[in-house]
Amino acid sequence: MAEVGETKDPKPRSRTIPISLVQLRRLSPLFSVIALLLLWQLITSAEIYPAFIVPPPAAVGEAFREALQSGLLVKHLGVTLEEMFLGLILGLGIGLSIGYAIAKLPILEYTLSPVIVAFQSTPIVAYAPLLVIWFGSGPTSKIVTTAVIVFFPSLVNTIVAVRAVSPNLRDLMNSLNATPWQTFRQLELPSALPVVLAGLKTSATLAVIGAVVGEFVTQGSGLGFLVTSARNQYDTPLVIVTVLTMTAIALSLYSFVVLLEWRWLAWRRRSKP
């Protein structure tokens, strides 16, 4: 990936430095994390804010250990993960299929556009209470909230991706008497995949937001609930632990999609020598 970094440093002097510039570049993202932790430690050591507002890193680490041991974190994490995955699958499924249908039948876009635009320009947080009224305070409302928030980017990306399929390649498939399924499988799917996967990165992180917003509204269980209940008990370390857990979910999902890209879009890494 980092071809640019591969270039040899012309100055022989740099060889005497034990860690090369290339390695330094690779490690640089770590520095920002370490700097942030240091700053955090500094603020708490200087006692600028009281510990119940900004707890020191060690206290957060302790809260993490406790939450893990008591099973509290795992329980709520499990709830959120389940809602998120089901919502993601539902939202993606509907977004991809309606997106495909719209891309193939422009009249559908014309018909559906007022609904879609209106729906999309309303903040999702505003829907959540309504969805709770309709789907109850159980997992369903949170799954639906997640699905709704995931739906739009996957819809839009699918439309863009399928519309961008080369008309010349469509001609080619037609001239070879390809069936609609063959055209889908051999042309539209591989051609749309890069854009759809890029959209999936957005959708995956949005899915975490969807599930958590749903939990804020309903209360009961899940990481969203854990955050509010910890805050009500002034347990700031636990709030931070929970927030970081959400970050970790989003990052893992994102990395998973990157992994899919790596596997499925191997051809894109090959360019002219």
Add this chain to the structure above:
Amino acid sequence: MKLSLRELVVDFRTPDQGRLPALGPISLEVLPGEFVCIVGPSGCGKSTLIRTLGGLQPATSGSVAGDDLPITRPLSTLAIMFQDANLMPWRTVIDNIALPLELAGVDKARRHEAVYELLPQLHLQDFALSYPAELSGGMAQRVALGRVIVQRPRALLLDEPFGALDAMTREKISLELLDLWRKGRQTVVMVTHDINEAVLLADRVVVMSSRPGKLVADITIDLERPRAINMIYRETFLRLAREARAAIDPPDS
């Protein structure tokens, strides 16, 4: 395969519901195994003619036929090659060439056998597993040519197949095409914007008028085969090329 156009007319609909006559009326007969080149001004309907023969574009009136059977949809015995290589960037060279066989349901082993047999003639044996982004323009066109040949078609429809290549590569690859044609003896209809190329390759050069394209000249090229590049200096060659050019730009205009 014999190809015939009978009083073929193709109109397109304009955005304001008017009609844009793109081609014809034009009649033409291409005999089995004959190599016909079509030249004509830009926008005169050459691509439209190829697409109609290929079953991709319906005729407004008149008809197109292959061996006297009307062509209304793409035939598997008739292969089209488009102006740009039109390869799938996510497929390797062999998988791009094998696409027609794959769509026809040929199993993987047989597909690869057929493709590997073709690669040396196309000078692609070292690039079997390359992706299109790793190929030069000339190599990409060879892949496209391979994708046409692998279908073992009885007729080839080539729409400015080498138009995007530099003159030297084009010369080389078009003589390679002649070689392939000599072995397969398919019927060839090839559109080109290069009169010398047309005269060098074809049995007949057909000249079309500006839009809507009609036939203005049908010149028989009586140069012996196999053709070689040094024939372009012959008196006969120059005379035929001049004749074709005069038909495209009439001296009085």
